Amino acid sequence: MSFPKPLADIAPNTLAFESTPLVKPTGFREYDARWWFGHPGSPKPPELNLMGVQALGLGLGTLIHRLGVKREIVTGHDFRGYSSSIKMALVSGLMAAGCKVHDIGLAMSPMAYFAQFALDVPAVAMVTASHNDNGWTGVKMGAQRPVTFGPDEMGQLRDIVLAGDFEMAPGGSYHFVADFPARYAADLATRSKIKRKLKVVCACGNGTAGAFAPAILEALGVEVVPLDTVLDHSFPRYNPNPEDLHMLHAMADAVKEHKADLALGFDGDGDRCGVVDNHGDEIFADKIGALLARDLARVHGPSTFVVDVKSTGLFMTDPELKRLGATTVYWKTGHSYIKRRVKELNALAGFEKSGHFFFNAPVGRGYDDGLVTAIAVLDMLDRNPQKSMADLYASLPRTWGSPTMAPHCADEVKYGIVDKVVQIFKDKQAKGEPVADSAIVDLVTVNGVRVTTSDGTWGLVRASSNKPELVVVVESPVSEARMRDMFKAIDQVLRTFPEVGAYNQTI
Secondary structure (H helix, E strand, O other): OOOOOEEOOEEEEEEHHHOOOEEEEHHHOOOOOEOOOOOOOOOOOOEEEEHHHHHHHHHHHHHHHHOOOOOEEEEEOOOOOOHHHHHHHHHHHHHHOOOOOEEEEEOOOHHHHHHHHOOOOOOEEOOOOOOOOOOOOEEEOOOEEEEOOHHHHHHHHHHHHHHHHOOOOOOEEEEEEEOOOHHHHHHHOOOOOOOOOOEEEEOOOOOHHHOOOHHHHHHHOOOOEOOOOOOOOOOOOOOOOOOHHHHHHHHHHHEEEEHOOEEEEEEEOOEEEEEEEEOEEEOOOOHHHHHHHHHHHHHOOOOOOEEEOOOOOOHHHHHHHHHEEEEEEEEEOHHHHHHHHHHHHHOOEEEEEOOEEEEOOOOOOEEEEEEHHHHHHHHHHOOOHHHHHHHHHHHHOOOOOOOOEEEEEOOHHHHHHHHHHHHHHHHHHHHHHOOEOEEEEOOOOOOOOOEEEOOOOOHHHHHHHHHHEEEEEEOOOOOHHHHHHHHHHHHHHHHHOOOOOOOOOOO
């Protein structure tokens, strides 16, 4: 038995396109896969065809076997018009590799992760492009619950698929799991109700979460105001992304219109959650993480938390977290990295600035789930009945932070530039040289360099994992002026490299 070796470029509407797998190598990212599949009328050529998806399934089944994992896998798909077709092409490849496939149907990504536990299945392949525009597709994969693939596994998968290094095997089978969303909803809602009377805007951006999130929140006992919950993969209002200002502004308007206690916004595949308070002010995810860390440490005692290097310095400096005995580890940006580190350290929770939150037992099972995050926020409000969301936010020490700034830097050179920037700051620390007129007290170099000075002001430079850009973030607990001082210091270093171009935005 054999299967054709994939090609990286095939013209549509040709015999080759219908008889040869198309898989563009760039679709294999650091911790998931993402390709432009296209839609009728799109001028952009596709990066993947259905035979290419079959090849991906064959490659994934081959990799699962080589990792020593039982060839049994959960799959599901988001609501895009072509996602079901892509999933079934993936299933055919998995079955050809000898995998027993459990199909949970239309689902959010955390439903597929939950199914690994509920069905006692080791591997997962969730077909979703999250919040990407219509025309995109992708797969989130894992073979060791609750973690998903990182760069090593994605690199192995890429090499298997592109080389056509498949291992076909007998014994593949397909099983559709009926009514699985109800099982997921029951797992979240079979608990004590929220005692506090709360009105909650549930914003879904016309993404997959719209089919499930409002009913789950209602089952918890809160009054739900649905916002953009009708499934529409053209995303007519805004991108279903809780970092997107258009979505946050729509949530804020709904809070004010309905006099709601807060808004909870879910991304396209339901694994992220964003928050807008009762005044209509967005609270960025790292600050929500700091509030939840306080709340969880009060309930569960001194705890370890993992946060990504873009997140606020409050995890280290907040007096209340110090009083509660909380310990924080800064780690690489990316949901797969944070998820894996939370498991390795047996941390209580992990928080990523993009809104991916991970809760270990007894709160969760270690994977990112926007509904579990939403429930944690509601529980926090329930435990503080006299305080609004805005009150809780105001209880955090103030910091002055920048948006995520992204100077252009070609993919071919960006990692090398970051390595040189890391060395520059290491040399400064070794020589006792100040940064922004203040002594360096800490360097975190797990993902680029995060330099912190004696007054708590910090700055980050790292390479973007999926764009030809660097990532620059600065924050100060002292003043806006100190934040700007740190930006100037980092910008002066970056300006010594002609390969670094203009910023997408600045301060």
